Amino acid sequence: MxxxxxxxxxxxxxxxxxxxxxxxxxxHDGINLxxxxxxxxxxxxxxxxxxxxxxxxxxxxxxxxxxxxxxxxxxxxxxxxxxxxxxxxxxxxxxxxxxxxxxxxxxxxxxxxxxxxxxxxxxxxxxxxxxxxxxxxxxxxxxxxxxxxxxxxxxxxxxxxxxxxxxxxPGQCLTDFTAAEARELVALSRELIVNRFECETLEAYCGADPSTELDRLVVTAGADGSSCGEVSVPAAPATRVVDPTGCGDAYRTGFVHARLHHAPLEEAMRAGACAAAIKIETDGTQRHRFDDFPKRYAAAWGHVPEWLCEAGSPRA
Structure with missing residues (x-):
C-alpha cells in the first residue's frame, strides 16, 4: 500500500x-446565453x-x-x-x-x-x-x-x-495561469498530464513543446484515447455513457495505480483508460467502483498484466 x-x-x-x-x-460577441x-x-x-x-x-x-x-x-x-x-x-x-x-x-x-x-x-x-x-x-x-x-x-x-x-x-486551472506561472510549473515537474485542450494552452504559454522539458507528458483526448510521446493508447470500451464528469480524474487514478506498481508506460495508460471507462458508466465523480478492474482491463486489452495480478483485488 x-x-x-x-x-x-x-x-x-x-x-x-x-x-x-x-x-x-x-x-456572437461575448457569451450572454x-x-x-x-x-x-x-x-x-x-x-x-x-x-x-x-x-x-x-x-x-x-x-x-x-x-x-x-x-x-x-x-x-x-x-x-x-x-x-x-x-x-x-x-x-x-x-x-x-x-x-x-x-x-x-x-x-x-x-x-x-x-x-x-x-x-x-x-x-x-x-x-x-x-x-x-x-x-x-x-x-x-x-x-x-x-x-x-x-x-x-x-x-x-x-x-x-x-x-x-x-x-494542472487541469482546467491552466486557463487562469500566467505564462510565467505555467513555465515555472513545467520546470518544476517531471511527469505532467493534461487533456488535449489544456495541452494547447500549455504550448501557447511555453512557446514550444513542453514535453521537451519533461520526462513524460501524457495527453488525454476522451474518446480518441491518450498519448505520451510515441506511445498511443485507444479509449477503453464502456458499456454505456452516463456522465463524463470526473473521467479525467479516474484516468489519473488508474495511471498512478499502475505506475506505483512499476507498470510500463503503455500499460499505465491502459489502466487509466480502463478506469475512465468505468467512471463514465456512473453518474457523479465518486460513485463508481473498481471491484472488477482486473476483469475490465482484460476485456479491454486481452490479458491481465503481472503487476495487476500482484496489486491484489480492489475494494468492493
Whole structure:
C-alpha cells in the first residue's frame, strides 16, 4: 500500500444536463446565453478528492490536503470516513463561508462548460500549512490536482525539496495561469498530464513543446484515447455513457495505480483508460467502483498484466 499525498480542492459539484449541443448555440460577441437544463444534481467533488477516492478503492492510502470552508458538511465527512480516507489534511478555515464549488454543464455530446469557485484555496498561507503537514509525514508519491497557480507551484517546490515524486495535473486551472506561472510549473515537474485542450494552452504559454522539458507528458483526448510521446493508447470500451464528469480524474487514478506498481508506460495508460471507462458508466465523480478492474482491463486489452495480478483485488 502506497501513501499518496493529493493536493488540490474538495468541492461540491452542481452538474446540469443540456439536451442540445453547445455547438448549435448562437454565436456572437461575448457569451450572454441562457440554456434550459434537463436536470441538476449535487455531488461530492473536487479533483483532489475524486483522485483520492479512486486511489482508496484501488487499495492505496491517499492523504488529501485541501482547504474547506464553514459549509463542509457531515455527509461529505461521513462519506470519506466510510472509505477509510485519512482526513487529517482536510483543513477547515474558520470564517470562510463557502468551500470550493464547481458548476458543470454537459451537452448531449459530452462536451462540458465548467465554472469553478476556489473558495478557501485562495488563502495565502497554503504553502506554509502544506509544508508543515508534508514534513510531518512520509509519502511515497504525490498527485498535484488542479488548483490555483501559487498553490501548485508551492506544492511542486516542496515535493522536490522533500524528494517525493509526483504527477502534476494542472487541469482546467491552466486557463487562469500566467505564462510565467505555467513555465515555472513545467520546470518544476517531471511527469505532467493534461487533456488535449489544456495541452494547447500549455504550448501557447511555453512557446514550444513542453514535453521537451519533461520526462513524460501524457495527453488525454476522451474518446480518441491518450498519448505520451510515441506511445498511443485507444479509449477503453464502456458499456454505456452516463456522465463524463470526473473521467479525467479516474484516468489519473488508474495511471498512478499502475505506475506505483512499476507498470510500463503503455500499460499505465491502459489502466487509466480502463478506469475512465468505468467512471463514465456512473453518474457523479465518486460513485463508481473498481471491484472488477482486473476483469475490465482484460476485456479491454486481452490479458491481465503481472503487476495487476500482484496489486491484489480492489475494494468492493
Amino acid at each position: 502506497s501513501r499518496i499525498l493529493v493536493t488540490g480542492t474538495l468541492a461540491i459539484d452542481y452538474t446540469g444536463r443540456y439536451a442540445g449541443r453547445f455547438r448549435d448555440l448562437p454565436r 441562457s440554456i434550459e437544463l434537463d436536470r441538476i444534481e449535487r455531488r461530492f467533488g473536487g479533483c483532489a478528492m475524486n483522485i483520492a477516492y479512486g486511489l482508496a478503492l484501488l487499495g492505496h492510502d491517499p492523504v488529501p490536503f485541501v482547504f474547506v470552508g464553514d459549509d463542509h458538511d457531515a455527509d461529505y465527512a461521513g462519506h470519506l470516513r466510510e472509505l477509510g480516507i485519512d482526513r487529517s489534511g482536510i483543513v477547515r478555515i474558520r470564517g470562510v463561508t463557502h468551500s470550493s464549488h464547481a458548476f458543470v454543464f454537459t451537452d448531449r455530446d459530452g462536451n462540458q462548460f465548467t465554472g469553478f469557485y476556489p473558495g478557501p484555496a485562495r488563502l495565502p498561507d497554503f504553502a506554509d500549512r502544506l509544508a508543515a503537514f508534508a514534513r510531518s509525514r512520509d509519502f511515497d508519491y504525490a498527485v498535484l490536482a488542479p488548483d490555483i497557480a501559487p498553490n501548485m507551484i508551492a506544492a511542486a517546490q516542496l515535493l522536490n525539496a522533500l524528494e517525493v515524486p509526483f504527477l502534476c495535473d
